[in-house]
Amino acid sequence: MATLHSYPFCPQSRFARLALAELGVEPDLVEEKPWDxxxxxxxxxxxxxxPLLVDDNGLAxxxxxxxxxxxxxxxxxxxxDRRLLPQPLDxxxxxxxxxxxxxxxxHEEVTDYLATEKIYKRFMPSDLGGGSPDMGAIRAARTNVRYHLKYVGFLISTRNWLAGDHMTYADLAAAAHFSVVDYLGDVPWDENETAKHWYARIKSRPSFRALLTDRVPGMAPADHYDNLDF
Amino acid sequence: MATLHSYPFCPQSRFARLALAELGVEPDLVEEKPWDxxxxxxxxxxxxxxPLLVDDNGLAxxxxxxxxxxxxxxxxxxxxDRRLLPQPLDxxxxxxxxxxxxxxxxHEEVTDYLATEKIYKRFMPSDLGGGSPDMGAIRAARTNVRYHLKYVGFLISTRNWLAGDHMTYADLAAAAHFSVVDYLGDVPWDENETAKHWYARIKSRPSFRALLTDRVPGMAPADHYDNLDF
Structure with a gap:
């Protein structure tokens, strides 16, 4: 049995969870606090x-x-042809x-700020940086996410999925990160219908289900977070 | 002919230059300023x-x-068996x-601080952050490098090269980064003879020659920088 050391609202952990689910691997999830x-x-x-994957062959x-x-x-x-890292070099x-x-x-421009300020800091001890969120960091992230949303819209206006005709790791990486920001209600989806439509498609995949049931204790998700027709 | 968009004292560019040289590829180097x-x-x-490699097939x-x-x-x-990314999974x-x-x-803990504060800031326009170095950042990097030097010594005490019996990308990545710090005289080599010996070995390789001839205008390297028996 494979084990994934991960944290529910760590976007990098979510990326690995999506990849594993798309490949039909159901790992044991072991919670590891990013600040610990x-x-x-x-x-x-x-x-x-x-995250860290310990595969059933023992490799970490x-x-x-x-x-x-x-x-x-x-x-x-x-x-x-559903390979998440397709074969052709380009x-x-x-x-x-x-x-x-x-x-x-x-991550640097958006998710790290928002996950740290709005989620991790609630649970971190104060000597490790826990406490009230830095509103400057949150504002920076909210500004930056708009440019990334536009970039997703731009790519999807020329392609079926982010990197081409098929769904790949690129879509999973983007969706993993957007999903954390979306939980917090900080993605202005109405600014880009094309990007919103792409996210609705990927969010409807069975691999996404487990992510949509995660909850931050004491903090409800944005209303549309687990609504597949948002 | 392949082209490498790079900067002489960008450690990530140096890694690619070493990898290309080890593979016998001699790209045209096009200088790209990291802050530009x-x-x-x-x-x-x-x-x-x-850096960015544009290969002779046109792929970027x-x-x-x-x-x-x-x-x-x-x-x-x-x-x-000299493959820089060996075949076995582990x-x-x-x-x-x-x-x-x-x-x-x-990079985050050492090279980015030192390259930015001591080299890039000399050439950056002041509206992009150029000017005198932040001594706090330099001190942090000088503290952090000692722990990494110890880690290299620890790995090399159990193996011939950083990742195992053969030289790999791991050695090139480490050496590329150490080489920038070494130019600045900020590697306390005498604290770890094992790590020093590893660096002397890799620095003697033909792939390293071009790096050792690079000079920051107006700033001489540490005395031992291009001395192969330092």
């Missing part, structure tokens, strides 16, 4: 980042991108470019 | 990060990790873990 830096966790993942695979490559190398071929570059776009750039 | 965000560059690489490959994967997929097999995970360690963690 537990020694037993650092012993299996010295960098301490999330750290971080969202390395997990994506590993899953492609171990389970990709069976997916044939398609691989484009998928990887967009994986980085969302897991690095979107 | 030139529109023609953003048109080929919307994220604006460095953005960012150090995507370049590493691309080079492995297009030239890796010819390298046989070795691939370990190499990728260490690529991320240096290109992400070491």
């Amino acid at each position: 830096r537990r020694v037993p966790y650092l012993e299996i993942n010295p960098a301490g980042n999330l 695979v750290p971080g969202p991108r390395i997990i994506a490559d590993y899953l492609d190398e171990t389970r990709g071929e069976d997916m044939r 398609a691989r570059i484009e998928v990887r470019r967009l994986i980085d776009w969302f897991l690095v750039k979107f | 965000r030139r529109v023609p560059y953003l048109e080929i690489n919307p994220a604006g990060n460095l 490959v953005p960012g150090p990790r995507i370049i590493a994967d691309y080079l492995d997929e297009t030239r890796g097999e010819d390298m046989r 070795a691939r995970i370990e190499v990728r873990r260490l690529i991320d360690w240096f290109l992400v963690k070491f």
Whole structure:
């Protein structure tokens, strides 16, 4: 049985959960708090980042991108034309470019601010930075998300899915990050119908179901969060 | 002819230069200033990060990790047992873990501070943040580098190269980053003879030569920078 060390509202963990679900792998989820830096966790993942997949062969695979490559190398071929990292060289570059776009750039400019300020800080001890949110960081993220929403709309206006004709890791990376921001009600979907339509499509997939049932204790999601026809 | 859009003292660009040289590819180097965000560059690489490889087949490959994967997929097999991303699954995970360690963690904790404060700021216009260095950032980097040096020493005390028996992308990623810090004289090599010996080995490789001839205008390197028996 595979195990995923992850946190429900860590967007990088959500990306790995979506990828695993699309590949038909149902891991045990072990909760690891992003701010905790537990020694037993650092012993299996010295960098301490999330998520970490421990596959049923015993291999420990750290971080969202390395997990994506590993899953492609171990389970990709069976997916044939639904492969999440397609075979043609140019398609691989484009998928990887967009994986980085969302897991690095979107994370730095949007999700990291919002998840930290609005969610993690509620549960962090005050000596680790817990407490009331920094409104400046939240405002920055809310400004930045509009540009990313436009970029998704732009890509989808020329393609069926973010990186081309088929759904790939690019869509899962983007959707994982948007899903955290959406829980918080901070995606201005009405500004871009094309992007909204793409998100409604991916949110309706069975792989998304578990994410839509996660709840932050004491904090309800935006009204439309788990509504598939929002 | 391949082209690498890069900057001489950008550590991520140095990683790609080392990888290309190890594979026997000699690209044209086109200088791109990391702080510039030139529109023609953003048109080929919307994220604006460095480096960007434009291969002789016309494909544009953005960012150090995507370049590493691309080079492995297009030239890796010819390298046989000198492959920079080895074939066995566990070795691939370990190499990728260490690529991320240096290109992400070491960069955030050490190289980004030092390259920005001590090099880039000399050449950046003041409205983009140029000017005198932030000594707090430099001190933080100098503290952090000691822990990374110890980690390299720890890994090399159990293995021939950072990720195992053979030299891999892990060594190139680490060496690329250390080389920028070393130019500035900020690696306390005497604190770890094992790590120093590893760096002397990799620095002696032909792929390293071009890096050792780069100079920051108006700023000489540390005395031992291009001394192979330092």
